[in-house]
Amino acid sequence: MLHEEVVGRVRAMLLDGEIPPGARIPERDLCEKLQISRTPLREALKVLAAEGLVQLLPNRGSRAARLTDKDMRDLFEVCQGLEALAGELACERITDAEVAEVAAVHAAMVRHYGDRDLLQYYRCNRTIHEAIIAAAGNPVLSGLYESVTARIRRARYVTPMTPRRWALAVQEHEAILNALQRRDGVGLSHILRAHLRHKREEVLQAGFAETEPQNEARAS
Amino acid sequence: MLHEEVVGRVRAMLLDGEIPPGARIPERDLCEKLQISRTPLREALKVLAAEGLVQLLPNRGSRAARLTDKDMRDLFEVCQGLEALAGELACERITDAEVAEVAAVHAAMVRHYGDRDLLQYYRCNRTIHEAIIAAAGNPVLSGLYESVTARIRRARYVTPMTPRRWALAVQEHEAILNALQRRDGVGLSHILRAHLRHKREEVLQAGFAETEPQNEARAS
DNA sequence: ATAACCATTTTTGCATTCAAATTGGATCTT
DNA sequence: AAGATCCAATTTGAATGCAAAAATGGTTAT
Numbered sequence: 001m002l003h004e005e006v007v008g009r010v011r012a013m014l015l016d017g018e019i020p021p022g023a024r025i026p027e028r029d030l031c032e033k034l035q036i037s038r039t040p041l042r043e044a045l046k047v048l049a050a051e052g053l054v055q056l057l058p059n060r061g062s063r064a065a066r067l068t069d070k071d072m073r074d075l076f077e078v079c080q081g082l083e084a085l086a087g088e089l090a091c092e093r094i095t096d097a098e099v100a101e102v103a104a105v106h107a108a109m110v111r112h113y114g115d116r117d118l119l120q121y122y123r124c125n126r127t128i129h130e131a132i133i134a135a136a137g138n139p140v141l142s143g144l145y146e147s148v149t150a151r152i153r154r155a156r157y158v159t160p161m162t163p164r165r166w167a168l169a170v171q172e173h174e175a176i177l178n179a180l181q182r183r184d185g186v187g188l189s190h191i192l193r194a195h196l197r198h199k200r201e202e203v204l205q206a207g208f209a210e211t212e213p214q215n216e217a218r219a220s
Numbered sequence: 221m222l223h224e225e226v227v228g229r230v231r232a233m234l235l236d237g238e239i240p241p242g243a244r245i246p247e248r249d250l251c252e253k254l255q256i257s258r259t260p261l262r263e264a265l266k267v268l269a270a271e272g273l274v275q276l277l278p279n280r281g282s283r284a285a286r287l288t289d290k291d292m293r294d295l296f297e298v299c300q301g302l303e304a305l306a307g308e309l310a311c312e313r314i315t316d317a318e319v320a321e322v323a324a325v326h327a328a329m330v331r332h333y334g335d336r337d338l339l340q341y342y343r344c345n346r347t348i349h350e351a352i353i354a355a356a357g358n359p360v361l362s363g364l365y366e367s368v369t370a371r372i373r374r375a376r377y378v379t380p381m382t383p384r385r386w387a388l389a390v391q392e393h394e395a396i397l398n399a400l401q402r403r404d405g406v407g408l409s410h411i412l413r414a415h416l417r418h419k420r421e422e423v424l425q426a427g428f429a430e431t432e433p434q435n436e437a438r439a440s
Numbered sequence: 441a442t443a444a445c446c447a448t449t450t451t452t453g454c455a456t457t458c459a460a461a462t463t464g465g466a467t468c469t470t
Numbered sequence: 471a472a473g474a475t476c477c478a479a480t481t482t483g484a485a486t487g488c489a490a491a492a493a494t495g496g497t498t499a500t
Binding site: 223256257258259260278279280 | 453454455456460461462463
């Protein structure tokens with residue numbers, strides 16, 4: 001198993017909640033589960049700690065990082081900034097074919113909204129946001145976005161929406177597509193910022209923070 | 221020596237050019253120089269690879285990453301986005317005392333401009349930009365900014381400026397301070413974006429990219 | 441009964457060791 | 471003599487072993 005694969009596997013376990021926030025990570029157990037020795041696992045844990053997914057306690061091992069409300073707010077703020085930047089850049093660089101692709105996904109998303117199929121709706125939603133990032137053509141941006149959004153993904157794409165809020169989100173997405181079609185970078189960045197700000201308020205209101213000092217759950 | 225210290229030391233060697241871009245990094249040599257064994261060094265190298273400072277070649281060791289023109293452009297673009305975001309947030313959160321501090325550094329910077337002391341000018345310049353980031357009060361943002369700017373720092377703060385360009389930069393900084401004092405977040409973010417865009421053009425024109433496949437320099 | 445202390449056990453951090461892959465050079469072939 | 475091939479030496483990647491630190495449990499004293 002390659003180094004990047006180990007990192008990926010453990011990262012997935014953290015993001016999926018298979019290792020719950022705040023849980024201690026006993027090296028021996030994880031080694032056994034992944035069928036590797038401690039050396040490559042420890043390398044992966046250090047990388048994940050640098051990403052903010054793992055918290056290292058000197059001489060006391062590592063735990064899955066826990067997101068506070070403040071962390072969530074900070075991550076959403078940065079995400080806003082990155083999406084706004086991506087929106088501007090995307091309008092300069094996106095091709096007609098790519099816009100058409102986004103339009104198609106958008107149409108599908110609207111249909112799922114009509115069916116009130118939240119799961120499919122979120123799937124299209126995420127595809128659209130990622131397409132805008134990709135269209136910016138900036139791998140540094142893509143990398144940071146991936147790392148930031150991964151940490152808030154569950155909150156972002158699981159939080160249920162009120163009918164009122166959902167309708168507004170769809171409306172905002174209409175504006176997003178429109179700005180993209182008109183290649184209105186400034187407009188798009190404003191809409192994206194507002195869109196994310198609303199999402200953040202929603203998530204924070206739902207109380208998605210991961211701050212329960214109890215629940216000393218171990219990684220099964 | 222603590223893990224973070226090893227990472228920091230090697231990172232500094234890479235950023236200072238003590239290990240030049242593109243140079244192979246023989247583990248044994250570096251271990252000897254740092255007086256540690258290969259295990260902790262390799263952990264640090266993986267972390268630095270995740271940061272983009274080191275390039276890992278499977279079974280063929282690691283080299284100091286080399287920045288292409290495209291990389292430089294991408295990093296500057298992201299830096300623009302982050303500073304713009306920081307500017308907006310800073311205007312919401314900065315205290316009068318912090319603004320006064322920025323004003324003082326700005327005044328010192330203008331004096332250094334009068335003396336044509338580029339080194340001191342750049343030092344103040346950097347302090348101001350970092351103060352704006354700090355005033356945003358967002359550790360996630362600060363962390364990403366630090367990691368992005370570290371990689372373009374030499375280009376950003378070493379490139380000589382034409383008298384014409386330098387005067388414009390000072391003018392832009394006047395506007396930055398002004399917007400900060402008026403807590404004009406939108407205005408500040410626009411100025412910062414333009415400021416960074418100018419800087420980027422300057423740097424790219426100076427041809428600061430690190431793309432010379434020859435020069436197989438080893439880390440002394 | 442509670443709290444404090446000490447021995448035991450577990451876990452971490454790092455050095456060392458071992459196997460696999462790569463590199464460079466010498467030899468052989470054409 | 472040029473090129474390909476094979477072998478030794480180096481270097482990487484991962485497992486193991488060992489010392490130090492922390493957690494655990496039980497005992498004793500208050």
